Amino acid sequence: MSLLEAEDVLSVAANWRAAGEQVALATVTEAWGSSPRPAGSQMAVTKSGKMAGSVSGGCIEGAVAEAAMKTIDTGSPQLLDFGVTNERAWEVGLACGGKVKVFVEKLT
Amino acid sequence: MTPELLAAIEAAKRETRPVVLATMLPGGEQFLLPDPARPAALNEAAATALREDKSRTIKTGDGDVFLQVHNTPLRLIVVGAVHIAQALVPFAEQIGFAVTVVDPRRSFASDERFPNVTISSEWPDEALDALKPDARTAVVTLTHDPKLDDPALDRALKSNAFYIGSLGSRRTHAARLGRLRELGHDDASLARIKGPVGLDIEAVTAPEIALSIVAELVAVRRGASLSYMHKQAA
Structure with a gap:
């Protein structure tokens, strides 16, 4: 059942935390248009650079991982907004033309 | 968190x-x-x-x-530890189903043929009574043997299983529906059974048939219209 468990990002994150890693969890809270991953999709990131899951088709994972590092350092959650109306989106590039909100939190 | x-x-x-x-x-x-x-x-x-x-x-x-x-995990109950089941189990696990294989025939339902898979060696009606299929459960019968398939389908039809599929040719399936009708299942109830099981993708090999079943499971779960598919009139 290893593949099934790999889809369960929260469990992966919990295991990393239990092993002493510093972990942040990113969750899609809203998705509009043609964004490929629905609300509830998750990605876990560790301070040491591990990554599991996804919050898009790959276009914003880098930016989310960067934000996750900040949340790991500060302990403060962030609500990120990616979409064509957002300046940051031009930088990050949601090629699909979709819009997503991503909540980033630290596992304490 | x-x-x-x-x-x-x-x-x-x-x-x-x-x-x-x-x-x-x-x-x-x-x-x-x-x-x-x-x-x-x-x-x-x-x-x-x-x-x-x-x-x-x-x-x-x-x-x-x-x-x-x-949510609680999606479940798939596979009746018949046959060759297609060997191909179906890993596909279904990969898309998130917790799978149980039911087959009272020990030579089929061996650990060697199904490593790390939950196996029930009870008769299918007893197995399904114990497993209690719910609205997040799919039931697929693969044995071709009325002694094993029929009691499983009878129990599946009495449950809220969101998907019921049964392997067999059109002729086999028609005969099967006749027997289930005698058990008291009406046409509306029998229409829940996907038979022949799986999307019509001209599958030939066991893994291909398994793929067609898993594709149909996803289509039913997600409410796909499948309007582009030419599923031959069932």
């Missing part, structure tokens, strides 16, 4: 109890639902999210609340 909350979610998963993790946005305060101490509207929204198996953000008087669904 606090360790206490994480532990509570993991405990719910172990107990196969569906829960919703509510997160106040953007502040991040979190709690689990259902919880009688929380507003009824919030509990109702959580129940809807669970039923639809869809996480979402809702607007409340206290601001946006994100509801993350932690």
